[in-house]
Amino acid sequence: MEAFAALGLSDWLIQQCKQMGITRPTPVQQSCVPAILAGRDCMGCAKTGSGKTAAFVLPVLQKLAEDPYGIFCLVLTPTRELAYQIAEQFRALGKPLGLRDCIIVGGMDMVAQGLELSKKPHIVVATPGRLADHIRSSDTFNMKRIKFLILDEADRLLEQGCTDFTKDLEVILSVVPAKRQTLLFSATLTDTLQELKTIAMNEPFFWENKSEVRTVDELDQRYILTPEKVKDAYLVHLIQKIQDEHDDWSVMIFTNTCKNCQILTMMLREFKFPAISLHSMMKQRQRFANLAKFKSNVFKILIATDVAARGLDIPTVQVVINHNTPGLPKIYIHRVGRTARAGRNGVSITLVTQYDIHLVNAIEEQIQTKLKEYPVEEKEVLKILTQVNVTRRQCEIKLESTDFGEKKEINKKKKMILEGKDPDFEEKRKNELAKRKKGKAEGKGRIQEIIHQKKKGKLVKKKGKKTKATLPGQS
Numbered sequence: 001m002e003a004f005a006a007l008g009l010s011d012w013l014i015q016q017c018k019q020m021g022i023t024r025p026t027p028v029q030q031s032c033v034p035a036i037l038a039g040r041d042c043m044g045c046a047k048t049g050s051g052k053t054a055a056f057v058l059p060v061l062q063k064l065a066e067d068p069y070g071i072f073c074l075v076l077t078p079t080r081e082l083a084y085q086i087a088e089q090f091r092a093l094g095k096p097l098g099l100r101d102c103i104i105v106g107g108m109d110m111v112a113q114g115l116e117l118s119k120k121p122h123i124v125v126a127t128p129g130r131l132a133d134h135i136r137s138s139d140t141f142n143m144k145r146i147k148f149l150i151l152d153e154a155d156r157l158l159e160q161g162c163t164d165f166t167k168d169l170e171v172i173l174s175v176v177p178a179k180r181q182t183l184l185f186s187a188t189l190t191d192t193l194q195e196l197k198t199i200a201m202n203e204p205f206f207w208e209n210k211s212e213v214r215t216v217d218e219l220d221q222r223y224i225l226t227p228e229k230v231k232d233a234y235l236v237h238l239i240q241k242i243q244d245e246h247d248d249w250s251v252m253i254f255t256n257t258c259k260n261c262q263i264l265t266m267m268l269r270e271f272k273f274p275a276i277s278l279h280s281m282m283k284q285r286q287r288f289a290n291l292a293k294f295k296s297n298v299f300k301i302l303i304a305t306d307v308a309a310r311g312l313d314i315p316t317v318q319v320v321i322n323h324n325t326p327g328l329p330k331i332y333i334h335r336v337g338r339t340a341r342a343g344r345n346g347v348s349i350t351l352v353t354q355y356d357i358h359l360v361n362a363i364e365e366q367i368q369t370k371l372k373e374y375p376v377e378e379k380e381v382l383k384i385l386t387q388v389n390v391t392r393r394q395c396e397i398k399l400e401s402t403d404f405g406e407k408k409e410i411n412k413k414k415k416m417i418l419e420g421k422d423p424d425f426e427e428k429r430k431n432e433l434a435k436r437k438k439g440k441a442e443g444k445g446r447i448q449e450i451i452h453q454k455k456k457g458k459l460v461k462k463k464g465k466k467t468k469a470t471l472p473g474q475s
């Protein structure tokens with residue numbers, strides 16, 4: 001326990017860590033915690049599962065305990081599930097403080113979120129899109145006093161992937177004070193280092209793993225070379241093998257599209273495997289429910305798109321299967337990082353077709369490790385090939401007969417093209433209009449009205465009774 005004390009953390013926090021089984025700091029914690037406590041901006045680039053979350057949660061809680069107010073700290077993160085996970089860590093470690101946190105993510109009730117924000121929580125954990133919507137549409141809260149701005153998975157927040165956060169980040173950065181501590185963390189910071197340095201303005205303390213190898217030693221990284229048409233048969237064979245050989249097992253399968261995710265889930269269920277999916281075309285409540293069922297091991301297989309590739313901490317996951325070879329090495333690093341976390345062992349198996357070999361070469365070059373072939377009895381795979389492919393086709397037909405979002409989207413786009421419109425341009429225009437409309441009408445009107453009403457109601461009930469969080473150090 002002394003090691004944590006040597007970092008400058010208070011006794012109550014050390015005790016809280018102990019209760020959670022955290023007894024010795026990991027290297028990223030060892031280096032970043034003292035720098036953050038000393039008031040420096042910080043960039044931490046450490047491998048997956050190495051405890052980056054606690055590296056920022058611990059010093060923020062300590063500083064909050066010394067001078068508690070809301071809104072003290074804003075954490076931005078790219079996915080909704082990750083926002084909940086980070087808030088949980090704050091809640092667990094900050095329990096003795098009576099910590100009040102607030103989670104602002106898309107897909108959840110905006111009015112309830114507005115009300116939460118107006119109550120000045122100590123910590124706000126948000127995805128950028130929804131928080132920017134609140135900033136644009138409401139004046140019942142402000143971020144003028146925040147002391148800490150944290151970007152978790154910072155490189156993802158800055159890159160222009162399928163979800164582009166940059167516009168929303170601009171909105172958020174325009175309302176947070178220039179005088180603040182900025183903390184940036186990820187397992188893959190290096191590509192976006194220059195942009196990140198402009199956000200962390202004050203010569204940040206930079207900590208990076210010394211090792212050339214960018215994945216953890218405890219991870220056994222394998223590949224299977226397969227023709228595209230045999231991929232699913234390999235997948236079914238692998239799952240069957242894992243199920244036969246282990247009593248206690250848990251697997252994450254990553255695939256490239258929401259539709260594929262849905263079809264693979266249906267197909268594995270036809271084979272009576274306990275599979276469940278997670279992708280961005282599901283309703284948010286369903287996403288949370290499925291993740292909870294997987295975490296509690298009710299379902300042993302989670303089939304997901306890259307929405308689940310970063311940050312999720314599910315210690316029971318022993319195997320990650322890449323149903324498609326990731327197009328970018330950094331996506332590979334995050335996906336396989338869902339196993340072999342916090343010193344545990346894990347296996348990753350990537351299904352590689354002859355067209356993906358250059359992708360594997362790029363991955364190996366980046367991670368400075370050679371993937372090893374996963375030995376499979378091909379004869380066994382060929383035995384189930386026809387049955388698997390027929391089942392997949394049946395699932396595809398079944399899905400096509402439903403109104404699964406992707407099909408609807410494609411049809412909508414086809415119609416637009418026939419009308420001589422550019423679907424992408426139309427989409428952008430529609431989103432802009434919707435945002436503006438929502439900002440003006442709903443935001444200024446409905447949210448504030450409800451918030452004011454609720455506040456009034458509460459004040460009448462309490463009649464002068466003031467509530468205050470009980471934070472150590474507060475008189």
Ligand SMILES: Nc1ncnc2c1ncn2[C@@H]1O[C@H](COP(=O)(O)OP(=O)(O)OP(=O)(O)O)[C@@H](O)[C@H]1O
Nearest residue numbers: 022024025026048049050051052053187311313342
């Ligand atoms: N000092 C520690 N000792 C033991 N376990 C720890 C320690 N610090 C954190 N952990 C645990 O390690 C696990 C992984 O931590 P965390 O989720 O913060 O990893 P990460 O570095 O953010 O990974 P990723 O890059 O995938 O987001 C968590 O379950 C966390 O509770």
